[in-house]
Amino acid sequence: MSINSCIVERFSELRELDEQEKDLLANLERDLKSYPTGERLQAIGDPASQFFTLHSGWACSVRVLADGQRQVLDIFLPGQVMGLREMGFDKSHAEIVALTDVEACPFPRTRLKELLEEAPRLGELFFIVMAREQAMLTERMISIGRRPALKRIAHFLLEFKVRLGCSDDEFEFPLNQPVIGDALGLSAVHVSRTLSTLRKRGLVASENGTIRLLDVEHLIDLAEFERGYLDCHMRWAQE
């Protein structure tokens, strides 16, 4: 393949893949299209007949309520398959929106079905991927339901440190405050205030799209962040 495939990279973290499996996965990421920031890749009510692999940039799925309020459901990073949740439904229940300039590859859901027939051993990996995404959903549900704003945001930031796999404590973070609010069930104004107190406490620093976690241990403590959260071990799939 000419481009390096993010999805192959991701899945390789779960289990050693053979060449056929790698090829099949990489095919899901072959025909990249570019979408500018803010572009809507999928609208509510669209027939749920296609998925997307995200190759570069950040995206999210979001549900808009009657009064204009928004709830962000997922934040997608490169290597993720977007739309898997719509599997089993006729119509999409959420929009998919590009949060930065994005390269993604749309593919029909039948392709996934074919792929699983050709390489049934990949099915298990898709299960694990879905389970991991559910774990992120439930963790955010816990945040929104039971944690105050400060812990919510601290937890949210730590989650990205883990998801991005950066050993460093400074990373690109292109989410603006309204998006953070819509992901965490807060108003943009309150996100601003809360980030500001995190800054005042010397826990984080940020400048134009980059965030730096100044005291990870303290943050983990504050957020009751579970170490090992999201560790999907290769062991599992290899048993």
Place this chain on the structure above:
Amino acid sequence: MSINSCIVERFSELRELDEQEKDLLANLERDLKSYPTGERLQAIGDPASQFFTLHSGWACSVRVLADGQRQVLDIFLPGQVMGLREMGFDKSHAEIVALTDVEACPFPRTRLKELLEEAPRLGELFFIVMAREQAMLTERMISIGRRPALKRIAHFLLEFKVRLGCSDDEFEFPLNQPVIGDALGLSAVHVSRTLSTLRKRGLVASENGTIRLLDVEHLIDLAEFERGYLDCHMRWAQE
């Protein structure tokens, strides 16, 4: 099989099953154990090496925070597989608790793997089941994040009407107010007040474990409940 199998019933709603598939599924529900109300089927940190099929009664998965607050993640009804989300992780991230007297069948996760090897066509159905559960999670995340208590509870009640598949507007509803609160990110006290205003408005009535929706149309309107939500069509799996 001697007992009728709830899980076979459930899966049959998604696709016509052949006899082998039915047998394999029914096997997951063969060795029923009884758990009294309040019993913990699984604890946090338990090795995530087994799942449960729920045969009768209601159960939930719940996460307890350091300060004792709780967030209920799922409410399980008969025919559901409990613990699927832990797939891919070493340790369980949530408790599973019996909300009523319960009959359930624990089985090792390896059984699921074997089953999928013997009947690969069932894999797709498990995907759809997981997607449907994710849809319920996201819908509740939207409630908790963005809907006021009245709409939250209205939506919650309507969801059970759909999940229970009861054409009637009156059904068994064994959840007490603390549990409802923990599922919806509210305090038990506020659940009481909110249910009371729903009653005052003539929208619902309830007595000892039974609830009656007096004005479903109005409730749907109030909750912005999407008709067709959770309709996983047989069509999908049959394509």
Place this chain on the structure above:
DNA sequence: CGTGGGGTTGATTCTTATCAATTCGGGTGG
């Protein structure tokens, strides 16, 4: 008969939303 869990109700407090005004920085066009 006590006991404890669930439910209700009232008073008060706390967190967060909302509304509004201001600043800042980055683009755009004259």
Place this chain on the structure above:
DNA sequence: CCACCCGAATTGATAAGAATCAACCCCACG
């Protein structure tokens, strides 16, 4: 180069929604 505009972020003042605390009732159950 500057005036302008716009979106994002900040800050203050106020309001709304829900939590908390507390008292009480009811009832099933030992």
